[in-house]
Amino acid sequence: MVKEEGRSYFLNADRSTKFSFNWTGTPSRYKDMGTDELSVEDKEVVEVLMKFSDKLPTKGLVRVYNSVHPIIDIEGICFDVSKLT
Amino acid sequence: MESGRSVGRQVKEESSSPAAMVGRIPMKTVTEVREDPPEEMAESNLPAKAGYEWIATDVRNQSSLFWWSCLLNSWLNYTPVIAKRMNQGIVSLEGATEKFFYMYMCHFSQLHLRLPLDDFTMGVLRELNVAPTQFHPNSWAYMQAFRVLCKSLYLQPFPHAFLYFYDTRPRQPTTWLSLVSRPSISRLDAFS
Numbered sequence: 001m002v003k004e005e006g007r008s009y010f011l012n013a014d015r016s017t018k019f020s021f022n023w024t025g026t027p028s029r030y031k032d033m034g035t036d037e038l039s040v041e042d043k044e045v046v047e048v049l050m051k052f053s054d055k056l057p058t059k060g061l062v063r064v065y066n067s068v069h070p071i072i073d074i075e076g077i078c079f080d081v082s083k084l085t
Numbered sequence: 086m087e088s089g090r091s092v093g094r095q096v097k098e099e100s101s102s103p104a105a106m107v108g109r110i111p112m113k114t115v116t117e118v119r120e121d122p123p124e125e126m127a128e129s130n131l132p133a134k135a136g137y138e139w140i141a142t143d144v145r146n147q148s149s150l151f152w153w154s155c156l157l158n159s160w161l162n163y164t165p166v167i168a169k170r171m172n173q174g175i176v177s178l179e180g181a182t183e184k185f186f187y188m189y190m191c192h193f194s195q196l197h198l199r200l201p202l203d204d205f206t207m208g209v210l211r212e213l214n215v216a217p218t219q220f221h222p223n224s225w226a227y228m229q230a231f232r233v234l235c236k237s238l239y240l241q242p243f244p245h246a247f248l249y250f251y252d253t254r255p256r257q258p259t260t261w262l263s264l265v266s267r268p269s270i271s272r273l274d275a276f277s
Contacts, residue, residue, distance in 0.1 A: 001185040006175025009201035011184070019202070019210035021186035023140060023219045027255040027262045028212060030248055038245055045246035048238055055274040061230035062276070065197030 141260035150190055154178070168199040176200055187218045196222065196229050205232060208244035213253065213262060221261040226276035227251070234273075 002010045010018055038046060137145055151157040157178060167175065192198040202210075202217075209228055210220065228247065235242040250271050251264035266273070 001177050001183075003174055003177050005172055006201065007184075009171075009175055017184070019207045020214060020216045020219075021184070023137070023216050023259065024214050025139060025259055027215050027219065027259075028253060029255055030213075030251060030253045032252065032267070033245075033249050035249070038249060039243075041241070042243050042246040042249065045235060045240045045243055046249050048240060049234065049246075049250075049272050050270075052272050056230070056234065056272055058226050058230040058273045058276045061233045061273070062196060062226055064233045065229065 139258055141256075141258045144260055164193060166193055166200055168201060171201065186216060189218055189222060191222050192217070192225060196225050198225065198229065203232075205242040205244060205247070209247060212244050212248060215262050219259075219262055221263040223276045224251075224262070224264040227264055227273055230273050230276075 007015075012018060035043060035046065151160075161178075188198075198206075206228060210217065213220065231247050232242045248264075250267055250273070252267060253262055253264060255262060266275070
């Protein structure tokens with residue numbers, strides 16, 4: 001349950017939730033999104049990631065959180081991506 | 086938050102078995118061996134909550150590992166669920182009547198998710214129009230990996246940039262929503 005002091009993290013000013021708290025019958029369908037649907041910022045991220053030729057290990061990347069535990073925010077922690085591949 | 090049931094009784098012995106598998110991430114269910122009167126057992130064996138008949142049966146049959154709040158509390162004592170530097174009182178585990186959401190244990194134990202959720206995570210949930218437990222844990226893994234990847238490259242993770250790499254195929258009856266990697270575009274392998 002979201003407590004009063006935590007509301008700003010999960011609720012908007014009008015007290016609506018920032019994401020659905022309950023299951024919805026209408027999840028969004030995504031199919032072949034085109035790059036024209038991306039903003040400039042989105043496009044930059046996509047273009048950089050498209051430069052990787054090999055698939056990256058999802059599990060290995062998730063483990064990065066474990067290695068920095070309990071330091072949860074990895075911001076400022078520089079690590080070499082090549083070590084992950 | 087997923088709330089344990091408050092019963093002032095210690096579990097004598099319990100063993101968990103990966104009975105229910107969702108993709109590759111096991112959602113553990115508890116096989117109970119304990120000293121309880123029969124009526125207590127019957128009460129603990131609660132049926133799926135009413136009002137969710139429109140959701141696929143296998144989703145509704147998932148039961149919480151935490152039938153007792155003491156189990157949940159013992160886990161929380163050594164697992165930081167709230168992100169660093171955040172007020173520890175932003176969510177509570179009991180007494181939810183309104184404005185609450187559920188999480189699966191694997192979100193914290195295997196995917197290293199922390200509360201509060203960041204704007205990227207909430208943005209993806211909003212874009213997909215799903216609740217946290219409605220989004221398949223394997224797809225949560227993609228999101229977690231994407232965030233690490235972006236931050237390591239000094240990029241900001243954006244919901245749309247993430248979703249560009251995937252398709253979704255909502256199904257009827259409603260079940261977990263999974264991200265389907267777009268062949269030749271996807272850069273993250275499946276969580277295994």
